[in-house]
Amino acid sequence: xxxxxxxxxxxxxxxxxxxxxxYAFSDARIGNTRLHFVGLENFRSILQSPSFxxxxxxxxxxxxxxxxxxxxASSILAIALEKPFRGRGVLRFLMLLPWVxxxxxxxxxxxxLLDSIYSVISWVLVALHVYKPFxxxxxxxxxxxxxxxxxxxxxxxxxxxxxxxxxxxxxxIPKDIPEAAAVDGAGxxxxxxxxLLPMMMPIISVAVLFGIIFTFTDMTVVYILTAGGPFDSTxxxxxxAFTLGIQGSDLAAGAAISLFLVPLLVIIAYLMLRVAHRxxxx
Amino acid sequence: MQTSISGHLFRRIAHVLVITVFTVALAFPFYWMLITxxxxxxxxxxxxxxxxxxxxxxxLDHLTFLFxxxxxxxxxxxxxxxxxVVVSITLVFALPAAYSLARLSGRWGERVGIxxxxxxxxxxxxxxxxxxxxxxxxxxxxxxxxxxLVYPSFxxxxxxxxxxxxxxxxxxxxxxxxxxxxxxxxxxxxxxxxPISTSGILTVVIFTFTLVTQEFVYALxxxxxxxxxxxxxxxxxxxxxxxxxxxxxxxxxxxxxxxxIAFLYNLFxxxxxxxxxxxxxx
Numbered sequence: 001x002x003x004x005x006x007x008x009x010x011x012x013x014x015x016x017x018x019x020x021x022x023y024a025f026s027d028a029r030i031g032n033t034r035l036h037f038v039g040l041e042n043f044r045s046i047l048q049s050p051s052f053x054x055x056x057x058x059x060x061x062x063x064x065x066x067x068x069x070x071x072x073a074s075s076i077l078a079i080a081l082e083k084p085f086r087g088r089g090v091l092r093f094l095m096l097l098p099w100v101x102x103x104x105x106x107x108x109x110x111x112x113l114l115d116s117i118y119s120v121i122s123w124v125l126v127a128l129h130v131y132k133p134f135x136x137x138x139x140x141x142x143x144x145x146x147x148x149x150x151x152x153x154x155x156x157x158x159x160x161x162x163x164x165x166x167x168x169x170x171x172x173i174p175k176d177i178p179e180a181a182a183v184d185g186a187g188x189x190x191x192x193x194x195x196l197l198p199m200m201m202p203i204i205s206v207a208v209l210f211g212i213i214f215t216f217t218d219m220t221v222v223y224i225l226t227a228g229g230p231f232d233s234t235x236x237x238x239x240x241a242f243t244l245g246i247q248g249s250d251l252a253a254g255a256a257i258s259l260f261l262v263p264l265l266v267i268i269a270y271l272m273l274r275v276a277h278r279x280x281x282x
Numbered sequence: 283m284q285t286s287i288s289g290h291l292f293r294r295i296a297h298v299l300v301i302t303v304f305t306v307a308l309a310f311p312f313y314w315m316l317i318t319x320x321x322x323x324x325x326x327x328x329x330x331x332x333x334x335x336x337x338x339x340x341x342l343d344h345l346t347f348l349f350x351x352x353x354x355x356x357x358x359x360x361x362x363x364x365x366x367v368v369v370s371i372t373l374v375f376a377l378p379a380a381y382s383l384a385r386l387s388g389r390w391g392e393r394v395g396i397x398x399x400x401x402x403x404x405x406x407x408x409x410x411x412x413x414x415x416x417x418x419x420x421x422x423x424x425x426x427x428x429x430x431l432v433y434p435s436f437x438x439x440x441x442x443x444x445x446x447x448x449x450x451x452x453x454x455x456x457x458x459x460x461x462x463x464x465x466x467x468x469x470x471x472x473x474x475x476x477p478i479s480t481s482g483i484l485t486v487v488i489f490t491f492t493l494v495t496q497e498f499v500y501a502l503x504x505x506x507x508x509x510x511x512x513x514x515x516x517x518x519x520x521x522x523x524x525x526x527x528x529x530x531x532x533x534x535x536x537x538x539x540x541x542x543i544a545f546l547y548n549l550f551x552x553x554x555x556x557x558x559x560x561x562x563x564x
Binding site: 001002004005006008009012013015016017019020022023028073076077080081091092093094095096097098100101102103104105106107108109110112113115117118120123156159160164165168169188203206210213217218219220223224237238241242245246251254255258259261262265268269272273276 | 375533556
């Protein structure tokens with residue numbers, strides 16, 4: 001009863017994956033029916049392209065930067081949401097929206113908030129006299145601001161996800177542990193950092209590992225917000241693969257670029273198994 | 283004593299502050315979608331206006347436009363259709379597989395289970411280039427059937443993982459008793475196990491459906507004509523004409539597409555979390 005599912009997954013995951021490797025060593029293009037083996041040629045030209053280097057750099061900036069924001073924010077939020085209070089259900093619903101909304105739609109919402117002319121953020125900053133009227137920057141039009149915007153939109157989307165996972169971890173800790181700490185005279189910070197934080201480590205790592213995968217392999221936020229621009233400055237590996245491989249018809253280059261996702265995915269998978277294994281042993 | 287009272291007060295203020303800041307930061311884009319949906323264009327595109335209030339009378343123009351002048355309803359129908367078919371396929375493959383993995387004792391069951399979980403970590407951005415050729419080869423370009431074929435490759439693994447937890451919690455004696463009464467193993471599975479796992483099955487149904495609505499990369503790659511889009515691609519790409527964004531209609535569409543999914547997701551939140559925490563929480 002297991003075979004059909006395994007077969008389906010093998011055909012549609014392992015199959016295309018092998019095909020991606022095959023393409024990466026060929027001269028495959030859309031419309032080109034005969035393939036030739038070209039060795040490492042694709043990788044050589046990719047490694048020389050400036051767009052690729054920017055994409056690698058951005059992929060890491062977005063992934064690492066957003067994970068830092070997400071973990072700090074969701075740790076604080078999880079503490080604040082742990083004890084029941086009136087209206088918690090409604091607030092939980094509202095706070096979960098960024099995670100639940102289709103990512104493309106959340107991103108298009110941000111595109112409107114960051115609009116070059118009608119941005120409400122610019123309006124507020126002008127009203128506060130931070131900028132002169134019409135003097136607010138184009139949030140998605142200048143490389144540094146565009147990179148920051150993409151990073152923050154990724155964080156915005158992942159904070160709810162990470163928070164609910166951390167909340168699940170906190171509620172699983174037996175109540176008598178923080179109580180005993182309080183009896184022994186440990187204050188809030190001491191209890192949080194010296195007692196609860198070490199106990200939370202496995203669950204925090206689960207949240208971070210998933211967060212890394214969701215950010216590192218995502219192209220939707222970049223595609224919707226900036227389409228990689230201005231001047232490829234916000235391009236990431238998946239969006240560059242799409243731009244070259246699908247829009248530019250160069251399947252071989254696209255496949256080769258997407259293969260650069262694999263090393264990090266393997267590391268994450270390994271770490272995930274270690275967390276799961278440890279949880280089973282203890 | 284006084285310090286503890288002021289400390290208590292301080293903590294309450296900090297608590298309210300944290301909750302308020304996060305609710306605003308996370309939910310604000312959706313509030314903005316709501317207010318944008320009902321504003322007249324003169325109001326939206328006059329920079330002197332305070333964007334937080336209605337400077338002109340609220341209007342239903344954007345909603346009327348969305349439902350009569352665009353393919354929005356068609357996209358909702360497409361998404362529902364793909365969702366329902368993918369849910370059915372997912373159940374057909376995942377239920378028996380999860381059941382046999384839950385009952386397969388020993389190392390092999392565990393290994394296959396972990397292998398299936400790991401395939402969930404393989405992202406669409408790694409496979410979309412070779413899959414686009416497979417889809418072209420099968421003659422499924424610009425067809426919803428392309429998505430129906432490919433989506434189970436990630437909904438089935440996660441569903442198996444979720445269902446395994448449910449099936450493991452069912453005592454084996456129940457099936458043994460049913461088999462003593464003359465049922466085959468499959469009969470015991472169909473007549474005993476399935477009925478008492480309805481909540482697990484419902485979770486998988488909801489989760490698969492939300493995954494279908496949230497997917498972007500495959501829909502973007504495989505579909506091209508306006509009539510065949512899913513909500514995740516149709517709204518951000520086809521509600522823009524040239525450089526003109528119909529922000530009112532766009533934001534209304536985002537909100538309408540998001541809210542039902544958000545309600546469903548909230549109902550089953552705890553179970554989704556169980557699927558993500560990989561046993562790091564007990």
